[in-house]
Amino acid sequence: MTMASMRGQSTRWGRAAVLAAAGGFALAAALYAPGAQAQKYPITSGQRATAQQVAQRGVPLSELAPNAPDKYVVKRGDTLWRISGLYLKRPWRWPELWGMNLQSIRNPHLIYPGQTLYLIKDGGYARLATNPEGDIETVRATPRVRTESLADTALPTLDPQAIEPFLEEPLIVDEETLANAPHIVATTEERVLMAEGNRIYARGPADAPLLLGPGKPRYFRIYRDGKPLQDPETGEILGYEAHYLGKAELLRSETPGTAGTEQTPAADPIPATLQLGQTKEEVRAGDRLLPAPQREFLNFTPRAPQVPVDARVVSVYGSAALANAAQNQVIAINRGRRDGMESGQVLAILSQGARIVDKADPDRPMVQLPNERNGLGMVFRTFERVSYVLILEIHAPVRIGDKLTQPQ
Structure with missing residues (x-):
């Protein structure tokens, strides 16, 4: 090892020691481990602004999921979508989760297996931290530790393998x-x-x-x-x-073919x-x-669209004969890049209400039943006028013509 590389490592781990002294040793190790700095993920200015506002005090306790654990050890295979859903009633609101732990976890993608997350509650608000004190003085009772795997919870799952074949x-x-x-x-x-x-x-x-x-x-x-x-x-x-x-x-x-001449015969291509x-x-x-298109990094971090969305299901990917889609299947919608669609946006799926006859009314008028919330989907690939959506969770099959909108 050269002296220059030793000095470089000394500098990195010196900075890591400062973070460790502040109670963030696990994060420091992740940030300054060799190769960690090369892991860059896009975060929009709007997401960062939201997180900065929330980071001052966290989120209201009413936004927490009913069984949000006081302490959670991140496991291999966990995703931000799962962890966000573990703590928040509306898991697509990841900027709040990012803001909750902004002081200790600068980028939510750096949450890694073995890291411990602590839920700090103070003054009607809550936030996450990587040390029990959360950089604020908080008197906490014996924490309720949740040890079961996230795979056992009834939360939407966003496994990269689920969308890899469709990229x-x-x-x-x-x-x-x-x-x-x-x-x-x-x-x-x-x-x-x-x-x-x-x-x-x-x-x-x-x-x-x-x-x-x-x-x-x-x-x-x-x-x-x-x-x-x-x-x-x-x-x-x-x-x-x-x-x-x-x-x-x-x-x-x-090799292209050539026309024949008097001296040379014609050559087939x-x-x-x-x-x-x-x-x-x-x-x-x-x-x-x-x-083949060049492989580009796509940010699949789930978030709600910042613009109103009123989309319809155009088709079920994979077969022209399919009219209904199930969980983990892919659907195409009639909104694309020109309409503000971006990879990572989470949409609510609404089942289209039927038009029926009111048989109890003597006049037997036609009645349009309202659309009902059916589940969630995530945009993962966009074109100019069409986007592809992975169905994350549904209660009933998704049909062509069903509506998708921003989640509430």
């Missing part, structure tokens, strides 16, 4: 994008259906052949068809949902060679290739 799959395109995309011609064995590990041959359009080289895409996603997404309110086509099949890597460029990666369904000739 790259849904794709909204216009009508011509797939039609003009490179298409699969055949496989090495001329199979009709292909699977992972097979080599496939594909050709691009005449003005955009599949070529290896600097600035050229090498990794592709494979899609089929393009299901139109129709707005249930206006009937307008919002875009076309390409059906995701799998991944492929370009191994060899395609030679398609590009690709190798199939992980596939979700069998791939066949005629399927289309689109460049």
Whole structure:
């Protein structure tokens, strides 16, 4: 180890010691452990402003969940969504939880397994801290310790694995994008259906052949068809949902054909060679290739939208035949980036009230039943006019046409 690196570590752990002396040793270790500083997560200015206001005194006791523990040891596999729901009646209000522990936990994403959270109550308000005193003088009775796993509580769960398969799959395109995309011609064995590990041959359009080289895409996603997404309110086509099949890597460029002359015979075009990666369904000739998007960090920290939302369910992802969606399934809604939708926004799902005949009335008029709260969903991927929502919790199946709005 060099002297410079030793001095760097000494500086980091010296600052950690100061935090530890203030009662935040666990946090200090997390903040100044090697590599911890590279973990940066986006926090909006609005969220920070809300947290700064709340941090002065915490949240009213009436906002706490009925069984909010006085002490909780963070366990591996816990998420901010679970912990927020453990302490708050409305778990999507994560800025309040962040504000509650602002002095000890500068960023809620740094809460980690083994860390102990203490609920400090004072003057009708509550906040979290990483030391029993909470940096304020508070007389506390024997704490009620909650030791069971968060998985045993009836709280909404936001497991990254639940949305990981959908981060790259849904794709909204216009009508011509797939039609003009490179298409699969055949496989090495001329199979009709292909699977992972097979080599496939594909050709691009005449003005955009599949070529290896600097600035050229090498990794592709494979899609089929393009299901139109129709707005249930206006009937307008919002875009076309390409059906995701799998991944492929370009191994060899395609060679265009040449016209024959008196001296040389004509040469047929030679398609590009690709190798199939992980596939979700069998791939066949005629399927289309689109460049794989760069993987970007997406902030899935749950929060309520800061603008009014009035959205409708357009479709259930995965099959054109599905009309109802269950928990942990993905739905498309008729609001997108242009409407202020962002990844991480939590929406209330309302079941659409039926229109029925009032048989007790002699005139037998038609009556519109009100919409009823059915559950919660979270936006995790947005396009210009469409967003995808993961259903976190529901009481009854979600149907096309159901309403989504900001939670209350």
